Amino acid sequence: MLKPFDDSGSELDALYSVEPRSNGFDLIVESRGGSDHGPNAARNSEYAPALEQHLTRMGALGMVLDDLQVASSIAMKLPELDRRVSLDKFPLPLALSPATDVRELRHSIGRASAAFGRTDGSDRGNRTKRMRLRMQWPGAAGMTVNAIERMLWRPIAPATDVQPTDDPRELQKRVAQATAHIRAAAKRGTVQPPPGQTTPPKASGTLSRFVRDPNVIAWVLNEAAGNCEICRHAAPFLRAGGEPFLEVHHVRPLGDGGPDTVDNAVACCPNCHRQLHHDRNRDTLRQNAIASIARLRDYPLTATADTVTPATTVIL
Ligand SMILES: [Zn+2]
Ligand SMILES: [Zn+2]
Numbered sequence: 001m002l003k004p005f006d007d008s009g010s011e012l013d014a015l016y017s018v019e020p021r022s023n024g025f026d027l028i029v030e031s032r033g034g035s036d037h038g039p040n041a042a043r044n045s046e047y048a049p050a051l052e053q054h055l056t057r058m059g060a061l062g063m064v065l066d067d068l069q070v071a072s073s074i075a076m077k078l079p080e081l082d083r084r085v086s087l088d089k090f091p092l093p094l095a096l097s098p099a100t101d102v103r104e105l106r107h108s109i110g111r112a113s114a115a116f117g118r119t120d121g122s123d124r125g126n127r128t129k130r131m132r133l134r135m136q137w138p139g140a141a142g143m144t145v146n147a148i149e150r151m152l153w154r155p156i157a158p159a160t161d162v163q164p165t166d167d168p169r170e171l172q173k174r175v176a177q178a179t180a181h182i183r184a185a186a187k188r189g190t191v192q193p194p195p196g197q198t199t200p201p202k203a204s205g206t207l208s209r210f211v212r213d214p215n216v217i218a219w220v221l222n223e224a225a226g227n228c229e230i231c232r233h234a235a236p237f238l239r240a241g242g243e244p245f246l247e248v249h250h251v252r253p254l255g256d257g258g259p260d261t262v263d264n265a266v267a268c269c270p271n272c273h274r275q276l277h278h279d280r281n282r283d284t285l286r287q288n289a290i291a292s293i294a295r296l297r298d299y300p301l302t303a304t305a306d307t308v309t310p311a312t313t314v315i316l
Contacts, residue, residue, distance in 0.1 A: 004050050004153040013042075014050030018148045024063070024136040025148055027054065028071060032128035047128045051109070052102045057152055058135060059096035066093045067134035068109065070116045075129075083132075085112040093136065166203035210254045216262055217248045224267035229293055230285075231272050247273045251286055257302030263295050 003011045015030035032047035044050075058065075069075070069083040076083070086092060087108045094105075110127035140148055162178045165171050226235050226244035235244030246267045252258025266289055268276065276285055290296045 004053065012046040012050040012053070014044045014046045016050070016054070016149075016153070018145050018152070020140060020143070020145060020148065021134070023138065023141075024066070024134070025140050027058075027133040027135055027152070029054075029131045029133065031072065031126070031130045044128075048106060048110075052106050054152060055096065055100065055102040055105055058137075059098055059100045059102065061137065061139065061151075062095070062097060064093050064095050064136040065133060066136045068092065068112065069132040069134070070113060071130040071132040073130075075116070085116050087112055164201075210260070212254075213260050216260055216265055219262050220248050220265045220267045221246060223262075223295075228269035228272050229266050230268045230276070230289060233269065236269055236271075245270075249273050249276055251276075251289060251296055252299035252301065255303070258299045263297040264299055266293060266296065 003014060004016060014032075017028045017030075019026040019028065029047070029051060030044050032045065033043040068085050068087065069080070070085060071083070087094070087105075088111060089108045090105060094100075109131065113129045113131060114127040116129070143151075162174045162181065165174060221243075223229075224246055226246070227233065228235065228246060235246050237245050239245050247270060249266050249268050250258050250260070251264050251266055254260060258264050276282055276289070279285055287298075290298050
């Protein structure tokens with residue numbers, strides 16, 4: 001018997017065990033007992049949230065609740081058929097899904113459990129008896145008890161479908177996906193920092209970069225004379241060698257088919273550069289730059305190359 005973990009990785013005070021079957025497994029839920037205040041220490045005080053969590057996870061995996069049995073010591077003296085209970089609001093077998101109202105289902109299981117106590121005169125009114133949930137799930141075939149337990153009880157890993165990538169474009173897409181995961185977790189109050197990578201792997205030979213002409217860069221920087229051509233402010237700092245720090249941006253990025261020529265290149269401060277790439281109104285900013293800087297031409301978008309355009313083109 002083990003205690004499950006909730007989504008945030010905290011252990012729940014509830015005991016469960018698993019018995020594999022040919023077409024699935026049985027999930028045995030230990031009763032809740034004792035009291036927080038009486039002489040007997042509370043036992044399995046988180047019976048309810050743990051049961052809801054199990055139902056949620058089994059729903060996510062599309063399992064079917066075939067049958068529900070009371071498994072208290074008193075019930076176990078009865079033939080199996082007499083231990084079975086039905087649910088008032090859910091037909092059995094019940095296909096669980098992410099849409100299943102697990103709270104209502106948990107309450108329904110509680111009512112069935114309590115009703116059973118009244119008929120055999122024992123355990124009166126206890127809605128949190130030892131129960132056996134007979135789950136049908138072909139995925140359990142060949143899985144060990146341990147593997148099934150881990151599947152049901154391990155903390156849900158953050159966004160496992162969003163893997164690290166060395167491709168900046170792909171990374172940006174995955175950041176958007178991971179953000180959606182994190183916001184969903186925040187709604188449930190279960191945000192956890194991701195483990196990250198202590199030794200991030202290096203990729204080599206997978207990216208192609210454009211070969212750029214240093215003459216174009218030098219000419220544009222000279223033209224800018226130390227001021228950002230977008231916001232017109234002086235470069236934010238000087239390089240070690242005393243040159244003003246400005247970056248050279250392609251108004252039509254090379255990856256979108258733009259040329260590496262001075263009529264497509266603008267010198268800008270790091271803030272303006274990031275803004276040209278990432279501002280929600282970047283298309284307008286681009287048009288404004290073309291309208292206000294006489295040498296610039298409006299090159300058409302001719303390609304969405306898989307070649308990477310770095311978000312910042314840091315020069316020299
Ligand atoms: Zn600027
Ligand atoms: Zn740029």
